[in-house]
Every structure is written in structure tokens, then in C-alpha cells.
Amino acid sequence: MQGRVFDIQRFSVHDGPGIRTIIFFKGCNMKCVWCQNPESQKKENQILFQPNSCQGFGDCIAACPTHAISKNKNNKIDYDKCNSCGVCINVCPTGSLSLIGKDYSSKEIFEEIIKDIPYYKNNGGVTFSGGEASTQIEFLEEVLNLCKAHDIHTNIETNGLFSFEKLENIFRKLDMIYFDLKLFHPESHKKFTGVDNKIILNNARNFSKKKFPILFRIPLIQNITDTDVNLQDFICFLKGLNVSKISLLKYHNFYENKLDGIGRTSEKLNLPPYPEEKFIEIKKLFKKNQIQVV
Numbered sequence: 001m002q003g004r005v006f007d008i009q010r011f012s013v014h015d016g017p018g019i020r021t022i023i024f025f026k027g028c029n030m031k032c033v034w035c036q037n038p039e040s041q042k043k044e045n046q047i048l049f050q051p052n053s054c055q056g057f058g059d060c061i062a063a064c065p066t067h068a069i070s071k072n073k074n075n076k077i078d079y080d081k082c083n084s085c086g087v088c089i090n091v092c093p094t095g096s097l098s099l100i101g102k103d104y105s106s107k108e109i110f111e112e113i114i115k116d117i118p119y120y121k122n123n124g125g126v127t128f129s130g131g132e133a134s135t136q137i138e139f140l141e142e143v144l145n146l147c148k149a150h151d152i153h154t155n156i157e158t159n160g161l162f163s164f165e166k167l168e169n170i171f172r173k174l175d176m177i178y179f180d181l182k183l184f185h186p187e188s189h190k191k192f193t194g195v196d197n198k199i200i201l202n203n204a205r206n207f208s209k210k211k212f213p214i215l216f217r218i219p220l221i222q223n224i225t226d227t228d229v230n231l232q233d234f235i236c237f238l239k240g241l242n243v244s245k246i247s248l249l250k251y252h253n254f255y256e257n258k259l260d261g262i263g264r265t266s267e268k269l270n271l272p273p274y275p276e277e278k279f280i281e282i283k284k285l286f287k288k289n290q291i292q293v294v
């Protein structure tokens with residue numbers, strides 16, 4: 001089974017216990033406006049342009065068979081015309097163009113994972129991230145089976161948008177599940193992520209009821225997810241599920257360069273990094289409600 005991955009990160013200490021290898025699946029069924037990996041959202045491979053290293057030689061313009069490249073560094077690629085053929089990458093003398101996304105068989109990805117086995121002490125292992133790994137479920141299951149057969153600890157970072165009935169048995173094979181909750185109100189969820197949250201909240205209930213090894217996480221985005229009403233709604237929801245610990249993810253603006261590189265500059269939120277005082281305040285709010293922030 002082939003799957004599409006856009007990055008493999010080694011020696012991560014942020015995406016589960018111990019030292020981990022993160023496999024970033026390409027493709028997502030949501031489109032969050034704050035997405036830290038906007039290059040993950042499309043399932044198709046995409047050209048990434050890095051304007052800072054471009055010297056304007058123009059070899060790519062001459063080589064492009066679909067005339068998708070312009071001189072303008074701020075709007076270099078016309079993505080409606082680009083077919084991701086990769087010709088421009090091969091002629092660029094400065095390496096300013098690259099392809100996001102690569103197809104692997106499950107065995108090939110597993111070979112990448114096992115390179116890091118010597119570092120997987122203290123429950124280290126592999127984390128499936130994205131994008132949304134569950135959108136490539138057959139590929140995910142094959143890689144997961146290989147990891148299980150070799151006793152490698154597995155975690156997934158999921159947005160929770162999938163059929164629980166269909167995927168329950170596959171999720172059972174995971175050692176940990178990081179499940180992101182974003183906005184409680186369905187209309188707000190739809191406005192900022194592109195989809196309704198009914199399935200997600202139901203899945204959160206199912207995972208909790210069936211005692212999966214789950215950690216809920218809430219991304220804190222200024223004036224979007226960190227409003228009093230959203231946090232209070234989630235506190236109430238989580239208490240109803242007897243959740244005693246969660247994780248909070250602070251907004252970063254690192255993703256803005258990536259938006260430039262894929263022709264989506266206008267989608268930047270232009271927010272500063274998440275304020276530490278506000279983060280501490282929110283941690284206290286959860287603690288006051290008997291929910292520990294880890």
C-alpha cells in the first residue's frame with residue numbers, strides 16, 4: 001500500500017513520550033485558519049517556492065511546460081496552472097523550488113522509522129501526524145501493524161473527524177491518541193475549520209467512554225479558540241467525560257513563511273506568538289476546574 005507523506009521529523013520530544021519519529025501524512029479533511037502545516041492540507045503534491053534564496057535567473061520560467069511561473073517573487077507560481085511535474089525543481093540553480101509530498105510504501109516508511117529504534121527508550125517511538133493521518137487509513141494501518149510487530153510505541157495526532165465505527169479497531173492498536181478539540185460551537189467550528197464538529201464531539205465521547213488512551217488538546221488561538229465562552233464550554237464538556245488532564249497548544253506564527261511558499265500569503269492571521277500571561281491564566285482556569293494541563 002502506498003501513502004503520501006510530506007515530512008519525516010526525527011528526535012522530536014514534543015509529540016508524545018520519549019524521543020520520537022514524526023511521520024507527517026499529506027492531506028487533511030479540515031482547513032483550520034491557523035494550521036501550522038498549511039502545506040499538509042492538500043492531498044496532492046505541491047511546489048514550494050522559497051523567495052529568499054531565489055536569484056531571479058528565470059530558468060524555471062523558460063522550462064515550465066504549463067507557463068505557470070512568473071518573474072514576480074510574491075506571486076511566483078500560478079497553482080491553477082501548475083501540475084506539480086517538478087521540471088522547474090530540476091533546472092533551478094539555487095534550490096528555491098521543491099516538491100511537498102512523497103509517496104512511500106508502508107515498508108519504505110517503516111524502514112525510515114526503524115532507523116531511529118536505538119533512540120526509542122522510555123516509551124519513545126513513532127507519532128503519526130499531518131495533515132490528518134486517518135485520511136490514509138489503509139496505509140496507516142499497515143505501518144501501524146509493522147510497528148506493533150516490532151514493539152514500537154505508537155501515537156497519533158488526530159483532528160477526530162472520521163467514522164468511529166469504521167476505524168475503532170485500527171485506533172485500538174495505538175498506544176496513545178492525541179485528539180484535538182478546537183471550537184465547541186458548531187457554527188464557529190465550521191467558520192474557522194471548514195467543517196461542522198458534530199462527528200468530532202461524538203468521537204470524543206466514544207473514545208472517552210471506551211477508555212482509549214487519549215489526551216485531548218486545545219490549540220489556543222487569540223480571540224478564536226481562547227474566548228471565555230469556548231473554554232467554558234469545553235471545560236463543561238470535558239468534565240462530563242471525566243477528563244482530568246488535557247494539553248494546551250500555544251499559537252505560533254512559524255507557519256506564515258509556509259503560506260508564502262505555497263502562494264497563500266493573503267491567508268495569514270498576522271497574530272503575534274501566544275502571550276505567556278494569557279496562557280498561564282487559562283492553565284489556572286482549567287486547574288480550578290480540576291483539569292490538569294500537561
Ligand code: SF4
Pocket residue numbers: 047063064065066067068069077081082083084085086087088089
Ligand atoms: S511543477 Fe511543473 S507545472 Fe508546476 S511550476 Fe514547476 S515546471 Fe511548472
Ligand code: SF4
Pocket residue numbers: 028029030031032034035036037038040041130131132159
Ligand atoms: S486539522 Fe490539523 S492539519 Fe488539518 S487543517 Fe486543522 S490544524 Fe491543519
